[in-house]
Amino acid sequence: MILGKIYKSFRLGIIYLNDFNQTVLKRLIAEKNLEFIPLFEAKPHVFVGRENPLTKKKSITLEDLEDYPYLSYEQGDTNSFYFSEEILSTLQSKKHIQISDRATIFNLMVGLNGYTISSGIISSELNDEKIVAIPLEIDDSMILGYLKNKKIDLSKIAKDYLELLKQHIRNYGFEIYE
Template sequence: MRIQQLEYLEKIAETGSINEAAKQLFISQPSLSQAMKELEKEYGVQLFYRSKVGITLTDAGREFINYSRGVLDQVNLLNEHFGQDKVRKQIFSVSAQHYAFVVNAFVELVKEIGGDEYQFTLRETQTQTVLSDIQTFKSEIGVIYLNKFNETVMRRLIAEKDLEFVPLFEAQPHVFVGRDNPLTKKKRLKLADLADYTYLSYEQGDTNSFYFSEEILSTLHRKKHIQISDRATIFNLMVGLDGYTISSGIISSDLNDEKIVAIPLDIDDSMTLGYLHHKKIEMSSTAARYLELLKEHIRNYGFKIF
């Protein structure tokens, strides 16, 4: 195996095309194809599905490229330290439910290590997609919550997908509302206080099971209920319709959340927020640094890290 072959592999995965990758690498298409065939033969794996419309990584290919990126990261560190080569483009991806602290840490990571070239991905997405992204190596880190209602089911799914859930902190449920909502006159809320207001929740697509809900108490009946797919829209509806949702209580003024207020909810329940990673993949230095920044922001919000 040669380092050059791993660089070729990453370029093919990035472009989805042998021809386009060859052009960008300034080598011939037959030479690139041969290099990949030799790599597959050496390790006894099929890295790509080849078709008329392009190339996609196999499951083994996605796993292989995560290991190869670790190797290339180490090579990059050597080159950077001794000044022998151009610094390699930073690559990192995180998938999460909709939490401000996830975005805060991501912003800090990009500012700190992004450099002149980087390819980072932040996916605020459905719960099932978070698990799938980590299982298929689309993201290194996933952020979700567990509580006494969903924990048994979620931990079973996490184990089936060869993932691990690492708790970060515990949060008491809060009701998120717009600043002008009449509910803000109360310092604490009961479920009865919410009965006449529009309940807002994140939709979960085809796997719209109560266990995948991002909000606790998902099984309760609501007279008025709207499902939303993104955080900006849910905030707009909190303001425009006096709607509410239930979450961790973390609101970020840095992310234009100043129009939203979090009010404690009187209920015997809590949320354990944590991160997912794949058991079979060694965490990259970028992912490790992201987790450090994530913990810093959580502490800044007044929570204690487990």
């Protein structure tokens, strides 16, 4: 996500804020005349392939991850870790592979026993139940929400999307901020 390039024309964007990125992102959000509307809070989860040995654990520590490849999305020209799609993106790892698309990251989770760290919400419709989310034992959380331009009302399709998104989130047992 690069706020500087998209703020004028976009209608809706989904991001997270946490203790690490919120100061920088809130400043950029305000500068670009955007508004962040929180949806819910989530604890970090590790996404791994269903056959990964880590799936035998009820929760995972950072030490448990040391011998597995860390997978993250490539962030483009700015490559700022404040814009990372993965929480805890600045942690050091022995093996780190940057990916440019969802299909590849899922394939590497399965094929290489790689992992990434996210909210814990994953769609079985998108990954055919090959990926599972396991809670990460860490004192951190993420507030997930959406961005909108303060000067432009959301379109009907954006509002419909938000309602579907909220229902999907509720289906995972999260309470939506209203």
